[in-house]
Amino acid sequence: MNPGLSRFASQLQQSSSQAHRFIKKLRYKETDHLRFILVHDAERNKNNSDTSTDSKYAMTLYKPLRLIEKSVAQIRLNNDKRQSIHVLSQNAKGYAIFMGINQGGLKNSEINDIRAQFIDVDFNKISERFPTQALARQRLKAIQSDPAEQIQAFSITKHASGQFQLLVQRTESRIRKLKKAFIAKHWPLIKDTMIVETYSGFHIYWVIRNGAVSKFVPIQNALVNKFHSDPMITNLARVMRMPGFYHMKNPNRPFLVRVVHWGRKQSFTQNELIRALQLKP
Missing domain, CATH: 3.30.70 (Alpha-Beta Plaits)
Structure with missing residues (x-):
């Protein structure tokens, strides 16, 4: 593991089970197959690549939940050649760890089960x-x-x-101030959500039950308008950063992506979410 990651060894240990709890929070069953995309953070940033598409800087990995190790330090995933890839080692080499949120496949047309509505708020x-x-x-x-x-x-x-x-x-100090201001401003609307902190901002999830695929994109667009979040985060097969691993755009200053608020236990229905936030899908 590179020196940057070793400095955060204790922090990593404290959040070691976050990835598994995050997956369970999204209502994945033990038999469900999950998909992950590992993308080289620095190269992706340099080439302005999208994490939802494969490139020479990305690898696609899979595994059923029942076989995924509960500690991020132990997680190994499988590629198309059935080779086992140690995920944390790849993270240390500069690869960011992303996971598909909705269930069904790698393409928008293959998604058949909505697990969450979500936004990406980026202050960087x-x-x-x-x-x-x-x-x-x-x-x-x-x-x-x-x-x-x-x-x-x-x-x-x-x-x-x-x-x-x-x-x-922006500078790191400015990003921290904007993070605090966002939480203070929107807390009444997001206090029941699962909030993942990244280097740049927050990923905010409304976990959904019995969701309709046809309602997903309109609600995503409405959430973007409501919170002025990243307008690219609207497609069904979108992948998002996994908590428990490092944001590696700056390898000398890795940032541990982590859940800072788990939200309420009961999931939302899409109609409940629309009413609660007064959305206009």
Whole structure:
């Protein structure tokens, strides 16, 4: 294990059973087959790859829940060649661990069981597109002049569409402040949810029972609008970061992804969620 991970050995031990509890919280049965995608964090970030698609920086792994070890330090998953892969070792090499949330398969068309509605709230970056470079620079100047913002890095690049992409990355201290502000603002709406903290923000889950596949995407879009979360997190076969493993975009400063709030025991129905949050799917 690399030096960065060894510094967090005690933290890892404390959350060792989080991955298994997370899976059980999503109502997976012992006989259900789970799918995982391991993606190299640094290379994915460099190439702007999507975790929901395979690439040379990704590997797809499987295992039935009944055979998944309860300690993250012991978990081994199988690839298409039936080889056993030690997941934590891959995590130490820079691979992030993602799991499919809904049940059924690898493609949107194969999903047949909704396990949760969820959002990804990301405070790490500001990403916007503009028709001209001048407008992108104008927006950057406005961000830089905001006394509340703390910027670590920025870039303006020309997108394939012809537009100009502005990417601003915030400092860790700014991210921590935004995390606290988000929880304080939205706590009445998310106190019954399962909340996973990542380096960049939060993954928030409303565990669903008897969910309709046809309602999933409209509710996801409504949640994005409600919480101003990542608009990409709407497809049925979406994979999300697993708690109990490290976020490795910066290998020198690994961040342990962990559940910080388990929420209520009883799952939601989709209609209950719509009423409770006054969503407009």
